[in-house]
Amino acid sequence: MTNQRLFLPAILAFLALSWTGSGTKENPAKTRPNLILILADDLGYGELGCYGQQTIETPHLDALASRGMRFTQFYSGSAVCAPARCALLTGLHMGHAYIRGNDEWAERGEVWNYAKGALDPNLEGQRPLPANTLTLGKVLQQAGYTTACVGKWGLGAPLSEGRPNAQGFDFFFGYNCQRQAHNLYPPFQWKNEEKVALDNAIVAPGTKLAAGADSLLEASYAAFQGKEYAPDVQLKEALDFIRRQASQGPFFLYFASPLPHVALQARDPWVAHYRQKLGPEPPYLGQQGYLPNRTPMATYAAMISMLDEQVGAIVDALKKSGIDKNTLLVFTSDNGPSYAGGVDPERFRSAGPFPAEYGRGKGFLYEGGIRVPMIAAWPGKIKAATANDTPAALWDVMPTFCSVAGVSAPPGLDGTSLRPALLGKKKIPQRPYLYWEFPEYGGQQAVRKGPWKALRLDMQKGNRTTMLFNLDEDIREQTDVAAQYPHIVRELEAIMDAEHRQAEIPRFRIKALDDVR
Structure with missing residues (x-):
């Protein structure tokens, strides 16, 4: 929203005063709740056990739902990655937001050349949020929170004003660029504003099997499995951040996992587990883009179970650090399931009761493209094993987290705080x-x-x-x-x-x- 950005300094000053006025006599840095938002990438409404999934195993997310609240009518902010993330971090719907689609900022040059983008940050990343955008990270920073974004960004190239460290995040680790995230064995990740090399070769999405390779042999696909798996490295950074901050005062962690977005790449033991569980299947040879895979359905299921393990590891870190009861954790997805890269959304009923084929899932405003899972857990605050049918959307996250943090939400947001719904109040906010x-x-x-x-x-x-x-x-x-x-x-x-x-x-x-x- 233009007016919101124009008056950013005044709004931040107002927010600082609003927090000062709402403080307690105790040290507020030690008593305010921590905030964690886990955002899955292209995870459909029906891909978790607690939302009806019958084949793919998600025990940690199912357990999270049993300890918290599951929303049945929660929506993304858009049908694809970047605008959904813009809605999440600005509290604005797509009629008012700055980023309303995936914009690769192509006037810079060969932005779709993966190898060149991996070497030249001027070709990386998406069109940026403006410098004066008021993000959730900035608001929570002003309220005294230490903020981190780990995973996939997609809202501003590395050298632009939209980079994470310029948009309210004290710490960033992961993919700045959505296109670079199309390979989960990338040659590097960003740590704040420096590149960290990973022990992986540059393999561009769209690469096919070598000429003459036997598509039925697993060895033919070796080039698409690197040594360092980005989701593993990202999880380690997220856990390290939690442990560092556990005794340092309130923090906000935005963990934007690239899972289960294609390319189809995952590790054992989960791939082997699903190969045995699902049985023989034909290979995916790259006809719909991204990278070939010998057992696409087994690999896709494995990616979701690995995402589930990430959530379990974060919950375990909170418990071991003794801060789980002072932490609100929200899990959701940026849009419905994909149809590309070897994914078959109908195979797993990925959108639950909704159609999810091309034209109905990701990329479209039908329910299959925008209705997503949402789970919130906060021990002692959110009643366990509850379901809520309040219609809500990603742009509600910003006012909700502001309310929980004890700071006034910025004026002009489209979102509504879900805090009363989370805490079981009789009067649930309706819009x-x-x-x-x-x-x-x-x-x-x-x-x-x-x-x-x-x-x-x-x-x-x-x-x-x-x-x-x-x-x-x-x-x-x-x-x-x-x-x-x-x-x-x-x-x-x-x-x-x-x-x-x-x-x-x-x-x-x-x-x-x-x-x-």
Whole structure:
């Protein structure tokens, strides 16, 4: 939101005063809760046992849900990576946010050349958040929190004003660039603003099997398995941060795991486990991009179980450090499941009850593309084994964490604090609707109000036709009832008009709304 950014210094000064006024006589640095947000990458609504998954094993996340609250109507901020993360860290929906799509900042040169990007930071990363963007990290820093981002960033190239250390994070480790994260055995990671070399060769996404290689032999795929697995290295940095900060006062850890986003790459023993469990399968040869894999379904399942182990390790570190009861941990995903890179979302019913094939999962504003799991745990604060059907979205995280931290949320946010819902208050915050727009995959717009879901597609062609679905009766969004309920359509179209503000970046504009591209 432009106005929010223009007055950033004044807002931060206000937040500092608001925290000072809400402090206690005790040392607030030792009593305020720690905050951890774990964001999975392309994890579908139905890929956890606690959300109905029958094949892929997620015991740690299932246990987390049994100790906390599981949200059944939680939504991402968008249908792909970067805009979802922008909504998360700014508290703004896509009608107001600065980053509204995946923008590779291509005017810099050969940004899609993986090898050149690995060597030249000027070709890495995505279009940046502006320097004066008010992020969750900045607000919590101002409130006295030590902040860290570990994993995948995607909101500003290494040398830009959008880099993590310039956007409110005291510590960063991981992939700055989403494209570099398309190989989980990368040649390097960023640690703050320095490159840390990993013992892996440069293997560009899109590489195929060697000429003449036998696609049925595991040895033919050796080039796609390196020595240092980025998710392992990232987890170590996250655990080290928790241990360092355990006795130092409140911290905020944003752990943005690259799992289970393709390329399909995972380690034993999980790959071997699922090969045995799932049985023989044909190889993936790279027809849909990324990297070939001998056993794609076994590897994809392994990636989710490895993500689950990461969560278990973080919970264990909190317990061993004696701070689990003073830590709010939230787990969610940035969008629905992928259809690319050898993933078959229907094989595991990855989106649960929702269709997830191309056109319905990642990249689209149907439920399969934006409804995601969300689990919150806080021992002694959040009642165990509870479910909450409050409709909520990623842009609610910022006001929620501000409320829990005891600092006033910045003015102008689209999000609502979920703290009352988490703490089991009788009065749960209600909002009239949720709104999305997405300039990519043809251009889309959606509104959810009560049981009603309005959806527009192909808006870059000028289309403004609105489909209407009753999610209470048609959760799979199969029957358009717009003709039967024209008054509902008009009401939701008015919301679409009211919530859309023309994007500052021209490529994020939607022809049917802005008549410009």
